[in-house]
Amino acid sequence: MLITTSDELREFCNRVSGHPFVAVDTEFVRERTYWPKLCLIQVAVEGHAAAIDALADNIDLQPLYDLMLDESVLKVFHSPGQDLSVFHTVMKDVPRPIFDTQTAAMVCGFGEQPAYASLVRSILGEQVDKASQMTDWSRRPLTERQINYALSDVTHLVKIYEILRDRVDNAGRKEWVEQEISTLTDPSSYVPEPDDQWRRVRIRRPTSKALAVLREVARWRENAAQERDRPRAWILKDDSLAEIAATQPRNIDQLERVRGISMRFAEGSDGRAVLAAIKRAVESPESEWPEIPKRNGRAEPSDTLVALLQALLKIRSDEHEVATGMVANRRELEQIAVDDDADVRALKGWRREVFGSDALKLKHGKLAITSNGIGAIAVDVNGI
Numbered sequence: 001m002l003i004t005t006s007d008e009l010r011e012f013c014n015r016v017s018g019h020p021f022v023a024v025d026t027e028f029v030r031e032r033t034y035w036p037k038l039c040l041i042q043v044a045v046e047g048h049a050a051a052i053d054a055l056a057d058n059i060d061l062q063p064l065y066d067l068m069l070d071e072s073v074l075k076v077f078h079s080p081g082q083d084l085s086v087f088h089t090v091m092k093d094v095p096r097p098i099f100d101t102q103t104a105a106m107v108c109g110f111g112e113q114p115a116y117a118s119l120v121r122s123i124l125g126e127q128v129d130k131a132s133q134m135t136d137w138s139r140r141p142l143t144e145r146q147i148n149y150a151l152s153d154v155t156h157l158v159k160i161y162e163i164l165r166d167r168v169d170n171a172g173r174k175e176w177v178e179q180e181i182s183t184l185t186d187p188s189s190y191v192p193e194p195d196d197q198w199r200r201v202r203i204r205r206p207t208s209k210a211l212a213v214l215r216e217v218a219r220w221r222e223n224a225a226q227e228r229d230r231p232r233a234w235i236l237k238d239d240s241l242a243e244i245a246a247t248q249p250r251n252i253d254q255l256e257r258v259r260g261i262s263m264r265f266a267e268g269s270d271g272r273a274v275l276a277a278i279k280r281a282v283e284s285p286e287s288e289w290p291e292i293p294k295r296n297g298r299a300e301p302s303d304t305l306v307a308l309l310q311a312l313l314k315i316r317s318d319e320h321e322v323a324t325g326m327v328a329n330r331r332e333l334e335q336i337a338v339d340d341d342a343d344v345r346a347l348k349g350w351r352r353e354v355f356g357s358d359a360l361k362l363k364h365g366k367l368a369i370t371s372n373g374i375g376a377i378a379v380d381v382n383g384i
Helices: 006-014 062-068 081-093 101-106 116-124 142-172 174-185 193-199 208-228 238-247 250-255 261-269 269-283 303-318 331-336 351-361
Strands: 021-029 036-045 050-055 074-077 098-100 365-370 374-378
Touching: 006 050, 021 081, 021 116, 021 142, 036 081, 036 142, 050 101, 050 142, 062 081, 074 142, 081 174, 098 101, 098 238, 098 250, 101 116, 101 174, 116 142, 116 303, 142 174, 174 351, 193 208, 208 238, 208 269, 208 351, 250 261, 250 269, 250 351, 261 269, 303 331, 303 351, 303 374, 331 351, 351 365
Parallel strands: 021 074, 074 098
Antiparallel strands: 021 036, 036 050, 365 374
């Protein structure tokens, strides 16, 4: 079913709003824009699914937005980060409550960040037609094959959700999933802050002054990208931004020498804006310049200790049938290696029970990794 009118959408939303959950997916494009352009929304309940054409003439999407914010209806997504960002762009809020089948799969032993197609194959024993995966969803009319492909993203999701929901409940891991999902439903997570965008760009051997320039020029670029609705790189590439921060050009000639900067850019309004941003940064009080980041402010972690922690992480994750990436990543292991009180996920909540407490025991020689003749195991030192 393809919905292209406001009346059809209103009728559909009224019909599905009585269900306890709906499966949701979106198709969008953003290759040429800063803000994602919503093209299609797929919604399914048991036995019924529809693709809603967000680009149809004069269609009013408000009934869909109301459904997305209806607290009595659970919205089921697979890896919803980008979908929620798209919804935030068009309705200035995010759907809630939600369930993420990727998170649920990771805590149920389906591996690291399992793709939707792999879950359809492993759980339902079916194959997803990927022929339309790279399609341009902004082009009209949509073909029947495109619509069927889009709908398959939610029809299978209905069944996958019911199976994973039961597995999560039976394993007593509902709280684990809810903790992960809670961070996804904060609308502020989807509001890009121009003042923070400089942290996205890496420069070699930074100084406080260089970071101040980077921060000011990155702020200008972010504001320009948002106002013009163009990708950041179309305004100014990261490599150019990093070189500007390092060399701090003071005039048009110096700016034009920066890699990736054309004379047209340097001599135009954008060049003048960049030079003004550099001037603001270098003339600002040094006390306001960013501090040079330090690696945890502590000694370098021992590679050997980190390797042992990685081995323990794999052992404990396998025992609990949870993806290692759900528990900790290498950066967090490095922080644990140098700080017993590191502010990392692995030392909090259920992760501490699964891995964190034992990680500290291993670090302090109270736990050992050995072999049982079949594989690696962790044992209490007192029991050896």
